[in-house]
Amino acid sequence: MTLDTLNFQTNYLSLNNEFYDMTDPTPLDDPYLISFNTHVAKLIGLESISGDDPRFVDLLNGTFIPRGVRPFSMCYAGHQFGNYAPRLGDGRAINLGSINGWHLQTKGSGETLYSRTSDGRAAVPSSIREYLMSEAMHHLGIPTTRALGVIGSQTKIVRNNIEQAAIVMRLSPSWVRFGTFEYFYYFKEYDKLQTLTDYVIAESYPHLKDDEDRYFKFFSEVVERTAKLIAKWQSIGFCHGVMNTDNMSIAGLTIDYGPFSMLDDFDYGFVCNKTDKAGRYSYGEQPNVSYWNLTMLSKALTPIIDKERMQKKLDDYGNFLYPNAYIDVMRQKLGLDLKLDEDVELITDLVGALQDAYVDYTNFFRTLSHYDSDRMPLFDIAMNPVVIHNWLELYDKRLAKETRSQSDRQKEMLKTNPKYVLKNYMLQEAIDLAQKGDFSSIETLLHIAAHPFDELPEFEHFAHETPEEHKNICLSCSS
Template sequence: MKLNDMILQTPYLSLESDFYSFHDPQPLQDPCLISFNDAAAKLIGLDTDAGDDPSFVPLLNGTFLPKGSRPFSMCYAGHQFGHYNPWLGDGRACNLGSLNGWNLQLKGSGETLYSRMADGRAALRSSIREYLMSEAMHHLGIPTTRALGIIGSKTKILRDTMEEAAIVMRMATSWIRFGSFENFYYTKQYTKLEALAEYVIAESFPHLKDDEDRFFKIFCEILHRTATTTAKWQAVGFCHGVMNTDNMSIEGLTIDYGPFSMLDDFNFNYVCNHKDRVGRYSYDQQPNISYWNLTKLSKALSPIIPKERMQKKLDEYGASLYPNAYLKEMRKKLGLQEVLEEDFELIKELVGALQDAYVDHTQFYRILSHYNGNKADLYDIAMNPVAIDNWLKVYDKRLEKEKRSSAQRNKAMLKTNPKYILKNYMLQKAIELAQKGDFSMVQALLDIAKNPYNELPEFEHFAQETPQEYKNIGLSCSS
């Protein structure tokens, strides 16, 4: 399909006007294409050479609107760092409409009703980070939004310093957040709360459309999806950084990439957002915060779902739903096919060993994927190899209870434990080059993001330990 043949739908606009406001995108000055993602283009039926179309940059800049588009921004609220904020919404995002089940959105397209005195723009650096990381997460098998392309410009914006603005076209099967429900709960607009629930069923859970117990069942599905996504974050070492309820997707997608980070050396208490002074959103707290956020969602849904039923499911979330999702992911990382009760202790001891060993998280699991009893390679990457040795003794005994051969286990683990992840120092290098007009590393990292499990000889240096000066640094929310 050519860009001129696109016809967008806007089902969200069937809701009442309190759910959104109309906003035309505000174009950037002298826009230029930084990168086009053909993998995302395929999802919406676009030709894979659409990035070469003269209308592509205007599409991302908001000066070319496909047929059927009625640009709008969505209203929502949310708990930010534990405190309720009644006035959030798409402060710098403009929704164009949906195509093939994907909602297309321009991030950084200017002021909206919900901008809260801000300029509605997005910095080049944060736009590159989101563009690349959303694609990396998808190819790591983690539910996420996607990105079709990114443009830069000569438009200047003030953050900590003067920076250049960019726009990313984001794609999601849903942009509904926990905070979307909170908005109508706290304003006591329960009829609209129910209308939003019906919309969510139509968009995200159509199999429940005619179910008399559909509202409770969507809550159950949200719990399952949240548990799965959070478990996958923990397994791969992803730190979101800002797990506010307005950044939590009802589909369990990873959304709103702010000061995120992948673990360098394993650090259970790592805080990637340097404005998070108390460590509310630290790596180790992410499962607890997912539960906390779900309790706020349950409160928002209480006018249409009995509290007692939701609380029972929340109790299950902490007792079994999330722990089982995490165990499932970790068994795959460790190549364990048999399901044994002792695995919980094995994994718990591994976390302690990694904490004591001062070892690169991704590198450890990748080398472990080749493990056949030879411990030397694992010793070599640890500052404290004794911690690794003690755990490997337990792991060896556990492997004796497996039915697969070492070769079969290694093959499966190499498809589960990535060789390449996008670390902050890599993204920063791409940003610095892009700020000078060189977008080659953005494209290189996109290629790496799409092939995390493959052997890529030309990028072998990116599979090595993070340089010491860049390990587990903090990032700013400013974007």
């Protein structure tokens, strides 16, 4: 498929016009291509040479409109840092429609009906960060939106500094959020709430479409998908930074990459968002916040689903759905094939040990993947090796109960524990070069993002511990 033969569907526009607003993009001045993602192009059947076509930049910039495109922005509400905001919506994103089940959206395309006092723009740094990180998360095996390309421009916008505006084209199987349901609940438009639920079931849970109990089963699956998603975030050391209900995907995806971070040294209380003064969205609070967000979703669904049934499912989330999902992924990281009750204590003790060890989270597990009873490699990467030693005493006893060979365990762990994750200092270095017109580091990081578990000798330095001066970078929503 070429740019000429792209053909978009806009099924969302079959809903009542309160769900969206028809919105034309506002083009940037002198746009230029920063990067084109050939891996994502395949998802919509777009030829890789399309990145060389000047009209690809025009597509992102809104000056080339393929067949079927009817630009619109979506309406939703949400709880932001625990406080309800009745009308949010796509303040700087414009939906083009869908291809092959992927909904294409340009972020940074100018003011919409939902922009409020914002300019509807996105800066080059935040656009590059989302472009690269969404790809990295996908290759780490974490459900996420994707990104097809990113463009820069000469348009100036005011953030913490004067920045150049950019647009990133991102793709998702669904852009519906918890907050979309909240919007219609709080306005008491229960017929539209039910219509929305039917739409989401058809789009993201089609196997439930003809089920008589589809609404409750839909909610149940949202809870289960969210439990698995957050467990994967915690296991890989990902901090989202802005887990408002309007940033929670009804399809169980990672969406809206604002101020995010991968852990450097393990810190259960790490907060990556400068705005989050109280630490509501700290790394360690993400499981609790996801439960709270699901509770807000259940409230919004009470007009069509029994409240007590939903509460029981929420209780399941806290009692075993999330804990079991987390323990399962951590077992994989530890190379444990058998499922034993004692694993819960082993993993709990590990979290405590990592907190006290001052050790790079990614490097710890990658080094552990080579573990053969020689403890020195692990001692060498920890500032406090004593706590690592004490935990390894427990780990050795647990490994003795496994039936598979050490070699097989190590092979599986190396497929689970990445050597490379995109840390904020790496992204910032690529951004600094990009702002000088050098996009080579973006392509390098895009390549590394696609091979997180591989040995890449030429990029070995990206697997080192984060330099001390760059640890625990905290970002704002406009970073």
